[in-house]
Amino acid sequence: MSNRAYDERDQETARRRFGVAATARALTLAAGLALTGVAGAVAQESTPAAMGGECVAPEMAAMDTTAAAASPAASPTDDAALAGMPADEALAAEAIAAVENFTACFNAGDIAAGLSLTTPAYLMDLFGTDDVEELVTAIGMTEIPRTEILEIGNVMTYDDGRVSVEAEYMSGDYQYIRSNLFLVQSGDTLLVDDEDYLPATSDGDATIISYTIADDTAPLAFDQSMASPEFPVVILYGANNGAERHSVALLRLPDEAAGTPLAELPAEQVMGAEFIGTVNIDAGEREELVLVGLPVGSYLLVDLLVPDSAAELTITEPEPES
Structure with a gap:
């Protein structure tokens, strides 16, 4: 590792x-x-x-x-x-x-x-x-x-x-x-x-949201949806297809920044982001960022190796039970 x-x-x-x-x-x-x-x-x-x-x-x-x-x-x-x-x-x-x-x-x-x-x-x-x-x-x-x-x-x-x-x-x-x-x-x-x-295990229902780092210059991208209903455990599962190690961080945006394109975010809103977690992914490897009790809100998943590489993730209210 x-x-x-x-x-x-x-x-x-x-x-x-x-x-x-x-x-x-x-x-x-x-x-x-x-x-x-x-x-x-x-x-x-x-x-x-x-x-x-x-x-x-x-x-x-x-x-x-x-x-x-x-x-x-x-x-x-x-x-x-x-x-x-x-x-x-x-x-x-x-x-x-x-x-x-x-x-x-x-x-x-x-x-x-x-x-x-x-x-x-x-x-x-x-x-x-x-x-x-x-x-x-x-x-x-x-x-x-x-x-x-x-x-x-x-x-x-x-x-x-x-x-x-x-x-x-x-x-x-x-x-x-x-x-x-x-x-x-x-x-x-x-x-x-x-x-x-070590492989992480955490109690509770979980949802897995996968993303890919295509190479060492392209922005990271979610493989499918960029939104998920609230779950007890959210696992962000990243694949690094580049040749270098990438550090990925998840930030929670202030409520007033929700929905604003990354390039248009004022500096004070970026500085007001709440740090949630981070993971290092070596070249050719896959790693998971395991989050427990992640609240409803708007988030940015940021690749620290690639300038301006960030993807927005939205956690929505739980789906009603049928």
Whole structure:
């Protein structure tokens, strides 16, 4: 699931985003950390209260993030080829405490501390840059969605030195995610190094709305209808037929913007859009964005790689029962 870094052209393209795509990029930067703040608990069971724990920044003098990034443990690895072993009780507690702290920092809005708990490789994979100062500025532009843990556990160790924690969680109010979060040791601290998304399952009746990214220049497009009645679970299922990785974000438009063509949307209405969720789709792959309790309204599905690539989605009132 993991591509380690965008190339220089990708990074330069990301810096040239304007209008809707620029706004969505900033929102996605903020949400991306919440997406990977998967473990908000101190034990195998989690409660909302555990999300609000105190954020503890690492002692920077003791940190060796350069070594962590260069070590075999933090190098790109084929996760599917790894055979994990259950962690012992002490290591499991340490790993869960580490991801609890990581989540607590972003839930508390302490962006710099949260970023200090990751490897440069992780930042490059998620954002296309490991410039912490740039990320703190970008992420600070908007409110960070909070993470609520639904299930957490299954802590594993691997021959390459990494540790993984499996979790199901909500990012913000609507996006449901299931993943393995991988950690590496740097000094006395476990750092977030990677996240491997797992097939998501969520309770409730669901509707699937598919869309396609035809190539790396064409706007994304829904395969059939751009409207759906309200369902307990809405799954946006995207196929990337391009040669590059695409980041896709869903935004909810203000009520007064409903029905307005994308090119005619005033900047203040774009800035007033509510971030709902995001997903990365590697070249040739398919991914799902699982949304729970998505309310009636008008939405934009934005491809952050392609300027002005956005498709409007409308969620309507539920169909009456026959």
